[in-house]
Amino acid sequence: MAASTLTEVARLAGVSPATASRVLNGSARTPGPDIAERVRKAADSLGYIPNAQAQGLAKSSSGLIGLIVHDIADPYFSAIARGVQTAARHQNKMVLLATTAGSPADERAAVAAFAARRADSIVIAGSRSARTTDQQGNAELAAELDRYCRNGGQVGVVGHAVVGAEADEGYHVVEVPNEELAAELARELAASHAGQFVIIAGPEGLLTSDDRVRGFQRGLADAGLSPADVLHTGFDRTGGYEAGVELAARIGTPNGSGGAGTEAAAPPRLCIFAVNDVMAIGATAALRSKGLRVPRDAAIAGFDDIETLRDFRPALSTVHLPLEEIGRLAVPAGSGHAAAGAVGVTGEVTLRRSTEPGGEAAS
Amino acid sequence: MAASTLTEVARLAGVSPATASRVLNGSARTPGPDIAERVRKAADSLGYIPNAQAQGLAKSSSGLIGLIVHDIADPYFSAIARGVQTAARHQNKMVLLATTAGSPADERAAVAAFAARRADSIVIAGSRSARTTDQQGNAELAAELDRYCRNGGQVGVVGHAVVGAEADEGYHVVEVPNEELAAELARELAASHAGQFVIIAGPEGLLTSDDRVRGFQRGLADAGLSPADVLHTGFDRTGGYEAGVELAARIGTPNGSGGAGTEAAAPPRLCIFAVNDVMAIGATAALRSKGLRVPRDAAIAGFDDIETLRDFRPALSTVHLPLEEIGRLAVPAGSGHAAAGAVGVTGEVTLRRSTEPGGEAAS
DNA sequence: AAGCAGCGGGAATGCGCTTTCCCGTTCTGC
DNA sequence: GCAGAACGGGAAAGCGCATTCCCGCTGCTT
Numbered sequence: 106m107a108a109s110t111l112t113e114v115a116r117l118a119g120v121s122p123a124t125a126s127r128v129l130n131g132s133a134r135t136p137g138p139d140i141a142e143r144v145r146k147a148a149d150s151l152g153y154i155p156n157a158q159a160q161g162l163a164k165s166s167s168g169l170i171g172l173i174v175h176d177i178a179d180p181y182f183s184a185i186a187r188g189v190q191t192a193a194r195h196q197n198k199m200v201l202l203a204t205t206a207g208s209p210a211d212e213r214a215a216v217a218a219f220a221a222r223r224a225d226s227i228v229i230a231g232s233r234s235a236r237t238t239d240q241q242g243n244a245e246l247a248a249e250l251d252r253y254c255r256n257g258g259q260v261g262v263v264g265h266a267v268v269g270a271e272a273d274e275g276y277h278v279v280e281v282p283n284e285e286l287a288a289e290l291a292r293e294l295a296a297s298h299a300g301q302f303v304i305i306a307g308p309e310g311l312l313t314s315d316d317r318v319r320g321f322q323r324g325l326a327d328a329g330l331s332p333a334d335v336l337h338t339g340f341d342r343t344g345g346y347e348a349g350v351e352l353a354a355r356i357g358t359p360n361g362s363g364g365a366g367t368e369a370a371a372p373p374r375l376c377i378f379a380v381n382d383v384m385a386i387g388a389t390a391a392l393r394s395k396g397l398r399v400p401r402d403a404a405i406a407g408f409d410d411i412e413t414l415r416d417f418r419p420a421l422s423t424v425h426l427p428l429e430e431i432g433r434l435a436v437p438a439g440s441g442h443a444a445a446g447a448v449g450v451t452g453e454v455t456l457r458r459s460t461e462p463g464g465e466a467a468s
Numbered sequence: 469m470a471a472s473t474l475t476e477v478a479r480l481a482g483v484s485p486a487t488a489s490r491v492l493n494g495s496a497r498t499p500g501p502d503i504a505e506r507v508r509k510a511a512d513s514l515g516y517i518p519n520a521q522a523q524g525l526a527k528s529s530s531g532l533i534g535l536i537v538h539d540i541a542d543p544y545f546s547a548i549a550r551g552v553q554t555a556a557r558h559q560n561k562m563v564l565l566a567t568t569a570g571s572p573a574d575e576r577a578a579v580a581a582f583a584a585r586r587a588d589s590i591v592i593a594g595s596r597s598a599r600t601t602d603q604q605g606n607a608e609l610a611a612e613l614d615r616y617c618r619n620g621g622q623v624g625v626v627g628h629a630v631v632g633a634e635a636d637e638g639y640h641v642v643e644v645p646n647e648e649l650a651a652e653l654a655r656e657l658a659a660s661h662a663g664q665f666v667i668i669a670g671p672e673g674l675l676t677s678d679d680r681v682r683g684f685q686r687g688l689a690d691a692g693l694s695p696a697d698v699l700h701t702g703f704d705r706t707g708g709y710e711a712g713v714e715l716a717a718r719i720g721t722p723n724g725s726g727g728a729g730t731e732a733a734a735p736p737r738l739c740i741f742a743v744n745d746v747m748a749i750g751a752t753a754a755l756r757s758k759g760l761r762v763p764r765d766a767a768i769a770g771f772d773d774i775e776t777l778r779d780f781r782p783a784l785s786t787v788h789l790p791l792e793e794i795g796r797l798a799v800p801a802g803s804g805h806a807a808a809g810a811v812g813v814t815g816e817v818t819l820r821r822s823t824e825p826g827g828e829a830a831s
Numbered sequence: 832a833a834g835c836a837g838c839g840g841g842a843a844t845g846c847g848c849t850t851t852c853c854c855g856t857t858c859t860g861c
Numbered sequence: 862g863c864a865g866a867a868c869g870g871g872a873a874a875g876c877g878c879a880t881t882c883c884c885g886c887t888g889c890t891t
Binding site: 220 | 471515517518519520521522540541542543549553562563566567580615619705746749750752756774775776777779792
């Protein structure tokens, strides 16, 4: 028993398909109430479900929003995805998901797939990469996006404009002030920390990471401090952990435990900035596994303010980002002319226990 | 400049649309190599992207997999979503996302929308509800699903068969042994805990929650203990927090802090089972906010083993569930006959610090 | 009373693609 | 050497729907 079609409904109702179509979708022309009723009843009794593909073909629009993320299980992306989903619902559209692990080639493929499905708009949430190995991929991605836009598609990008895209029409970006916020974080930390600063960064060339690093260094400079060491590693928990292991070695044996050959005087406490929360958590875990304690033996701060991590102890100092709102803003307005351009969001430096200056004293 | 069509490609290549179609999609009949080359070149130069809607319409299949979750930002669901996404990729299909907050009405609507898009299969990940207020909604959902299956759709359900669905063809469920695992958890905990047991459960009628509660009680009974108190609350962090506040009051002032009117002898330590990790975290936060410490003043265990929470301290005792695998298994096999039936996964009780018996003694 | 606007309904066309059917050609087998 | 098979290509018929155009009708104007 195949799904019933509009024609069947029309036949059952004793009207033409045209009329049936008119009553079942709010067309401009509304047939008489009696007929409408008949059609609706027929549709109901047949369990009629319009074929969205056919509708899309005829109207050339699909009610689809494409969403591209690196990894949907990453809390950063899933928070954004929630926002996108919310916005989609308001436009009553559905969201098509693609995960790409950040590979420009995969992203290009995803854009093409979305274009093939005639998605009304595309949201790209992942951080862009500027590595030379990705250069070609980025160019192709940009070309694909441009073509999509030229064909009337709308695209919203989180964070950074896609490298090399010629923002025609219908191309807008949600600007996240990563650099400014990181600078602010650095300044606030600098005010209360005497020790050295270290940055745990993502792979070089990952724009979001680079921005945050740059901002943090600038903030340090603003405070009259010299630049922090930068450790490049994976942009995830594992990366943070590995960097944490290295830093633990650098910090040395914690005071109080009877290590051999420890210096007599405690060195000034290290202050670690991990470019995202998940990395910060990983680093903290590594430190802990080496017998070090946060914030006693090292202060640590992250970025993003991931909700799931909010109950983590010591409470993680971080920069709050309105992730869900970012997701909402990233989806292009359904109706109306394409508002090309950029909207901004603001974050907030949120200092918590993990960078408490009193850390040295506390248990 | 509208997207170019197959016909344009064909014209440019000097062949018929039929031939062009045959070369651009692996049809059974492959045209001659010279012609194929010509067509491919034409397609390339035009930047041809096939219109998936039209293809779908013609082939009546869409390459879409519908995924229904309560909330994509919930780490439980996003982990499953990752698995689904992986499986989809292997079938090279795309996933369509719908979030419903667990409302059967919304789920029904989502299924209808998926059906309208002619999704090849649907995965329902959220826990089913058996509340009487949802009864009608559930029935409608079941009916919608049945219809979808009858029309050749495949559906995969995580956890529980949809109440009232008549498993025709193409309906399969990934069985999660919630009850057994909860029982096992209870038995293991019972072996080392002298104090009372309390369960923080989700809303009554939420099947996953009910199963876990039932299993835990059974495990307690197996160990010769009387049933635990059950607190029903929200199935999320907030619910856990609220329950935690109440339990904190029940536990009373922690030993050592100078509360007035504390009993002289420490009462046996409470052992709390929250039916999922996120709730357990919420409860822990509540306890902590009341000055209580885990596991010293209360032991606590969760369920799911959410990855993002793995660095939480005290490390949360829980039941590990292979969430990603569950997601993968939930998506119906793309090709081949619909393997109706059920596949099972196994979890593993994972005891960690939060229920350590030595908790009373440790700092 | 005749003419015209306006409306409710149907016939027909096309969206872009797949696929069946058909036809002309070349290759095979006896 | 010729019948028939096998093959390579094109014409055309949909897939299910929206929509334009058209037609007969009612109700109004002058």
